[in-house]
Amino acid sequence: MVSLSLEKFKVLQSEGSQLIDSRPTNDFASSFIPNSVNASLNGSYEYMASCTFDKEKHLVVICDAGREGESILRLESEGFKDISTFNFDLWNGNMHSINRVKAKEAHNFVDIMKDVSNAEDWEVLHVKGVKSFPLVGIITDYTSINENDVLYCGNGHKSMAAASFLKNKGINVKDIIGGLSAMLVDAPELEI
Numbered sequence: 001m002v003s004l005s006l007e008k009f010k011v012l013q014s015e016g017s018q019l020i021d022s023r024p025t026n027d028f029a030s031s032f033i034p035n036s037v038n039a040s041l042n043g044s045y046e047y048m049a050s051c052t053f054d055k056e057k058h059l060v061v062i063c064d065a066g067r068e069g070e071s072i073l074r075l076e077s078e079g080f081k082d083i084s085t086f087n088f089d090l091w092n093g094n095m096h097s098i099n100r101v102k103a104k105e106a107h108n109f110v111d112i113m114k115d116v117s118n119a120e121d122w123e124v125l126h127v128k129g130v131k132s133f134p135l136v137g138i139i140t141d142y143t144s145i146n147e148n149d150v151l152y153c154g155n156g157h158k159s160m161a162a163a164s165f166l167k168n169k170g171i172n173v174k175d176i177i178g179g180l181s182a183m184l185v186d187a188p189e190l191e192i
Contacts, residue, residue: 003068003087004060010093012060012084018053021062022071023088025160029175031095033088036062037164041070043157046078051136052165058082065089098163099174101150103182107189109150109174116162117153117180125180127152128191138162145171152176152183 004012013019019036021028022045028038039048041063053059059080061071068085075083101109106127113130115122122132133144133151135158145151145166151159156179163175176183183190 003065003085003090006090006092009060009086009090012058018057018059019062020049020053020059021088021164022067023062023064025156026177027064028160028164029098029100031097032164033062033091034094034096035168037168038160040157040160041067041074043155043161045071046074048135048158048161049075049080050078051139052161053080055079055081058084061085062088062091096167098160098167099172101174101176103176103178103186106150106152106176106183106187109176110190112146112148113150113152113176114145115153115180116151116158121154125192127180127183135162139165142166142169142171145173147171147173149173150176152179155179155181 021036021038022041024042025040037052039045063071065087072083114133115126115130116135119132119134151162151173153159159175163173166173
């Protein structure tokens, strides 16, 4: 699979093409291309892509070299048809980042936490007192999310997708590194 050239990618970006970044959440959080949304191959990639993007429109997958085939194949299995790839290493422009909270510090943010897991997962396990705001709902109506809210989910993949989607809407939020799984280990004082 041949990556788009930097020039072609910049044209598509300036035209408002849908941009999905399939790199791991930690890599994405530290530096990503503006207007892209993270849906890590290591998480619920297909689900996050389907929640966030229109399958009928062109989609550019930003990925690490060597991950193009997997990125495309998994999206095609969900009904995406018009897909191209861009190797992240070719980017030479402005970068964005997402602020993150360590799981061991999560107890400091309970009053502004939002759980973006699926509603079914939230019913099984969540931080006591934290309400459910599933990713799919945030995509359709993000008015209940506030600047500086702290998002989490089971492992941090959906919360990074939500955080990057919201950043594109001008709302800066944080996510908890490793999500609920990390809080279970590193934040024993939380009621889960």
